[in-house]
Amino acid sequence: MAEGVLRPSGSFKDKLEKIIKTSRIENKNTSKLSHTIPNSTVIASGSPTLYQLRPKRQEFGTMTRLTVGEKNVNKTNRTVLLVGETGAGKSGLINALVNYTMGVTFEDEDWFQLVEDEKKGQAGSQTVSQTSDVMVYEIFGFEGQTLPYSLTIIDTPGFGDTRGIEHDVNTNQRLFDLFRSEDGVHELHAIGLVMKASDNRLSDRLSYVFDSVMSLFGKNVEKNIVALITHSNGRNPKNALQALEAANVKCSRNQKNQPVYFLFNNCQHEDRAEEPECLKNAAQISERGMRGFTDFLERIAVRKMEKTVEVLxxxxxxxxxxxxxxxxxxxxxxxxxxxxxxxxxxxxxxxxxxxxxxxxxxxxxxxxxxxxxxxxxxxxxxAGAVCCTDCEENCHYPCTMARTPKYCEVMKRGRCTVCTNKCPPSAHVRExxxxxxxxxxxxxxxxxxxxxxxxxxxxxxxxxxxxxxxxxxxxxxxxxxxxxxxxxxxxxxxxxxxxxxxxxxxxxxxxxxxxxxxxxxxxxxxxxxxxxxKSRENEGTRSALVYMMSKLKLAEKTDK
Structure with missing residues (x-):
């Protein structure tokens, strides 16, 4: 098939037509759904044919929201935050979640890409650029196809990568902003710890990533944290589970008191001309994982973000x-x-x-x-510091979010909570x-x-x-x-x-x-x-500290 406008074939075309027809009947405002899918472009022909979804892009605050389909306010939604280091397979997992939500199966010979594969990213690609610190993906209009709900996925691309600790500080601040802003995300159903099945210990970087993100949340989310194991062959991921135990990662547990986990294989998009049976088995592993994870999302209690905002x-x-x-x-x-x-x-x-x-x-x-x-x-x-000119004191730095002292997090009820005389915002500057x-x-x-x-x-x-x-x-x-x-x-x-x-x-x-x-x-x-x-320090904390110090030393060399 030549590159150009998406023309779904076979069984998936019938599914799309049924979705569009049903959506028009249930909600007149979802007519745009018929334009969202057909306007996707072909990335590569073959088995499967790869398509690039063209989501609606919206910058809100310091984050980016990408939306596929049209929201129906009468439908329920589930929200997932994915946490993992670069190369763990988060991008492939997001694409798999999107395809599963849309109802794409292995037999359809089609694969839809929303996020660029971490290993195959290249300049000039048509895939969605992950330049923001926080990305919010929304998948609407497919309720009732595979899932009874729509899906929102939050990702923090590049967290813990080579851009330095200042980038990670900004990412945490932006998650804070997402959870407390009026048009942000106010509830969460699951936090997915993404790691490879081959991980026999949490690397210093992964420990640092998990530690940093877990520090944002209140105790009420522990049962909503699950392990999402990528690049799996379908067997029990003993190494990955032992790594989570050794690092004392708090998460949901099953009846055997083991971390709750779901298995995925990240090769659904690969050319099926070679080793079709192996790829089909891999797809079945992912399908079972998706079925288990989405069932978990349906039955788990939602967590409101008020406690997280309080912790932050x-x-x-x-x-x-x-x-x-x-x-x-x-x-x-x-x-x-x-x-x-x-x-x-x-x-x-x-x-x-x-x-x-x-x-x-x-x-x-x-x-x-x-x-x-x-x-x-x-x-x-x-990026800036909020200082009291009356007390001649530093009240908050880094202050990466507030445009003026009035909106800084240390200001409560019209007074600074930090400086000696608890002065009003007017006595402060952000410089x-x-x-x-x-x-x-x-x-x-x-x-x-x-x-x-x-x-x-x-x-x-x-x-x-x-x-x-x-x-x-x-x-x-x-x-x-x-x-x-x-x-x-x-x-x-x-x-x-x-x-x-x-x-x-x-x-x-x-x-x-x-x-x-x-x-x-x-x-x-x-x-x-x-x-x-302090005595509660564990392997995870020590590994995270080692990685943080290595980033600081690298930053010092760069600064010189």
């Missing part, structure tokens, strides 16, 4: 809180050092200052400066710089110090000596430091209550800092709790 908000606030905490503690400790040096200088030069009130001495004075954002501690390039604490050599006199401290103290404190005022400030800074520690600890406790994966990397990297500071404070109860959380 808590993680964002935890990260922002601890970042701010670390910076403020650093500032407090520098200030305390400055005050102690000032006390020592005052005592050391007491006699000279009695004779000469303009006697000068030098101390390292702390001040705030602005630094352009660049690859920082974790090798990230931050490509952050505040940093620095020191400089400064000349001091007793007279200047008295003016500084007496102008800032309450009436009762003005009666104190200069040394007493300095000691009072040290104690006040210590109390502020203690309060900041408690706030960050409460974020961790709240995550443990609601998060599916509380010890994910996004939390794990903060535990050492909190443990160190609780030791310094001597808070045995909180220290034991944090140490118990």
């Amino acid at each position: 908000n808590e993680r964002i606030n935890l990260t922002a809180s601890i970042q701010n905490l670390q910076e403020r503690i650093e500032l407090i400790e520098i200030k305390q050092t400055e005050i102690r040096h000032t006390q020592q200088a005052l005592k050391r030069h007491q006699q000279e200052m009695k004779k000469n009130e303009n006697f000068t001495f030098h101390v390292d004075e702390v001040y705030k400066d602005k630094e352009p954002l660049s690859r920082g501690k974790w090798g990230l390039f931050y 490509k710089w952050i505040y940093v604490a620095k020191t400089r050599r400064a000349v001091k006199t007793e007279t200047l110090l008295k003016l500084k401290y007496e102008s800032n103290k309450r009436e009762g404190q003005k009666k104190l000596s200069l040394l007493e005022n300095l000691e009072s400030e040290i104690k006040q800074l210590g109390a502020e430091k203690s309060q900041l520690l408690d706030e960050s600890y409460q974020h961790v406790v709240r995550l443990e209550q609601i998060a599916l994966n509380v010890t994910s990397l996004s939390t794990f990297v903060h535990l050492d800092f909190l443990i160190e500071k609780m030791k310094e404070r001597g808070d045995t109860g909180k220290l034991q709790k944090l140490q118990e959380m």
Whole structure:
């Protein structure tokens, strides 16, 4: 068949005509369905003939939605999120789901492609480009053909690939945006962990991908997580299941307490001129897997995304809180050092200052400066930072989603939840710089110090000596430091209550800092709790951490 307009042949043509006819009867608004399929183009002739679907494309927010067919509001829908590393076979699985939903069988000698095969992508291809961080595929108009519902598939192409951690941070933020936006996705039926049958352990990259995505969800989704095993020969995937167990991946389990899984073979699109029986057996493996997975989708309880949004908000606030905490503690400790040096200088030069009130001495004075954002501690390039100009503090970075401080995640009820004075959005800016604490050599006199401290103290404190005022400030800074520690600890406790994966990397990297500071404070109860959380580190967490660090080192080399 020459390349051009799709002209379905044989049994599948009859199916399409029946679908179109039925759709017109059930819903007059689905007349566009008759144009969606016939306007597809032929990619290659043969057995099977390969067709490229031409979905309707819509950019919404920071994501891309691709729709095949017309939505019927009277029909039910099922939503699936696919998670897996590049090369695991997600693209082939999406295409298989689309064909199964449309009612395509092996005997039809046709195969419809929506997403380009990961291994065969090339410049100039007519297949759908996966340039967005989050892709949403919608398959409408085929309800009652194979499935009683329409299908929505969410994919995160390139997550965990060579584009760096900053790309992964953006992807998580965009999933957050998808789940909370008005025209986004507000419920989920399944999370499919896509992995190859030959995987006998989770690679560091796959552990990192699973850890990062699982950290987004609440505990209520555990029974909705299943393994989708690709490139399968139909046998029990013992290696893949053992890999999931070793990495302590939380998921739905069967009566034998094994992870629930479904098998697929990714070769339905291959030329059947050679080894037709083998390819038919492979197709039957996928068909059984599809039947089992779609039955699972039909009976599993839907999960609303409110809990996921709550988890994401808590993680964002935890990260922002601890970042701010670390910076403020650093500032407090520098200030305390400055005050102690000032006390020592005052005592050391007491006699000279009695004779000469303009006697000068030098101390390292702390001040705030602005630094352009660049690859920082974790090798990230931050698109922007929300900073409070009144408190001179960094409240949220990276801030990749909010256009203005008003819409930043750390703003609640018209106030910032992070900066010292909990200032309104109007006191904040979103810029490509952050505040940093620095020191400089400064000349001091007793007279200047008295003016500084007496102008800032309450009436009762003005009666104190200069040394007493300095000691009072040290104690006040210590109390502020203690309060900041408690706030960050409460974020961790709240995550443990609601998060599916509380010890994910996004939390794990903060535990050492909190443990160190609780030791310094001597808070045995909180220290034991944090140490118990850290002890939950498993093979999956360690592998994910190894992969994250390798990406950071690569980013540092690239930056140089």
